[in-house]
Amino acid sequence: MKDSKKINVYIISGFLGSGKTTLLNDLLRQFNAEKNVVIENEFGKINIDSTLINGSFDSVYELTNGCICCSMNNRLLETLARIVTRENRPDNLFIETTGIADAGEIAARFTSLFVAEEFCLKKIVTVVDAENILFYKDSNTEVQKQIVAADMVVINKYSLVETETLNEIKGFIQAINPYANISLSNEGSLERLNLEVENSRKTAIPSSVFNSESVHKIKTVLYETGDFFDIQKLKYEIFRNLYLYYHQIYRIKGYVMNSENKVFLVQTTGKTVIITSAEKQLISKSHLVFIGKQLELKTAERITKSAINE
Known part of the structure; x- marks a missing residue:
C-alpha cells in the first residue's frame, strides 16, 4: 500500500x-x-x-x-x-x-x-x-x-x-x-x-x-452526587485546597449543577480554578474527576462538602 x-x-x-x-x-x-x-x-x-x-x-x-x-x-x-x-x-x-x-x-x-x-x-x-x-x-x-x-x-x-x-x-x-x-x-x-x-x-x-515501571502512581477518583452546589462556594473550596495541597491534587474536572438545575463545567490547572456555564451539557447528577497522588473518595467529599446546598 x-x-x-x-x-x-x-x-x-x-x-x-x-x-x-x-x-x-x-x-x-x-x-x-x-x-x-x-x-x-x-x-x-x-x-x-x-x-x-x-x-x-x-x-x-x-x-x-x-x-x-x-x-x-x-x-x-x-x-x-x-x-x-x-x-x-x-x-x-x-x-x-x-x-x-x-x-x-x-x-x-x-x-x-x-x-x-x-x-x-x-x-x-x-x-x-x-x-x-x-x-x-x-x-x-x-x-x-x-x-x-x-x-x-x-x-x-x-x-x-x-x-x-x-x-x-x-x-x-x-x-x-x-x-x-x-x-x-x-x-x-x-x-x-x-x-x-x-x-x-x-x-x-x-x-x-x-527505567520506571509502566504502572502509574497517579490515581483518579470519581466523585458523584445528586446534591446541588453553590458555585461560588465550590470555586472557593477548590481554590483553597489546591493552594494547600498542590503537591497532591494535580487536576479536577467535571460537571456540576446548582439549585436551579444549571450545569457548570469545572476545570483546574495548577492552582487556577475555572468554572463556566455549560448549558448544552445534559447530566443527571454532578460528577467531578480528581487526579493526583494518594487521593481517596473521602478527599473529594471533604473538599466539596461545604459547597453543597443544604
Whole structure:
C-alpha cells in the first residue's frame, strides 16, 4: 500500500492540565477540509475531555478507565482495526492521550506490521504548561517521558511567566530532547505548517531510558452526587485546597449543577480554578474527576462538602 493511502496519525500528549484538548480543537479546525477521527483516552471512568472536543471530525473513539500506553494496548489495537475498516476511510487520526501517558510507548505501537501498513505516524506533539512544568518535572517522570518522545513541544501559556523562567523551560526541554522543535503558544494553538516539518529523527522511540515501571502512581477518583452546589462556594473550596495541597491534587474536572438545575463545567490547572456555564451539557447528577497522588473518595467529599446546598 502506498504511503499516500495510509491514515496520518498525530499523537497529542502533555501532563495534566497542559492544554491538550484546546490544541486538538485548534488543529481540527485547521484540518476541516479533510476526514478526521479522534481517539480520546482518559485514565478515569468518565471522559470529560471528549465532551469538550469541537471542530471538524467524523467520530470520537473513547478509551476510558485506563491508559493506552500500558494497560489498554489491546483496546487501542481493536480501535485501530475499527478505524481501518470504516466505510468512509479517514485521512487523519488524532490521538489525545491521558495526562500521564508515555507517548513513546504509544508511538511504538505504530511500528508493528499490521499497524504500519495502514497508518503513518506523522508527529508526536507534547504540550507543556509554562506555569507548572518546572514544578512537575522532577516529581513526575511522566513529564520527562512525554518530552523525550516529542517531535514538537508546545510551551503553552508562555506569556504568564517571566523571560528568565521561559528560558529555563526551553533549556530543560532541549537538555532532554535536543531533537524536538519548540513552539510558543498562549491559547493552545499550533499552526498546521508545524506538523508538516520533517522530524529530526524517527519517531516511535519508547522512553525506557528512565527505567520506571509502566504502572502509574497517579490515581483518579470519581466523585458523584445528586446534591446541588453553590458555585461560588465550590470555586472557593477548590481554590483553597489546591493552594494547600498542590503537591497532591494535580487536576479536577467535571460537571456540576446548582439549585436551579444549571450545569457548570469545572476545570483546574495548577492552582487556577475555572468554572463556566455549560448549558448544552445534559447530566443527571454532578460528577467531578480528581487526579493526583494518594487521593481517596473521602478527599473529594471533604473538599466539596461545604459547597453543597443544604
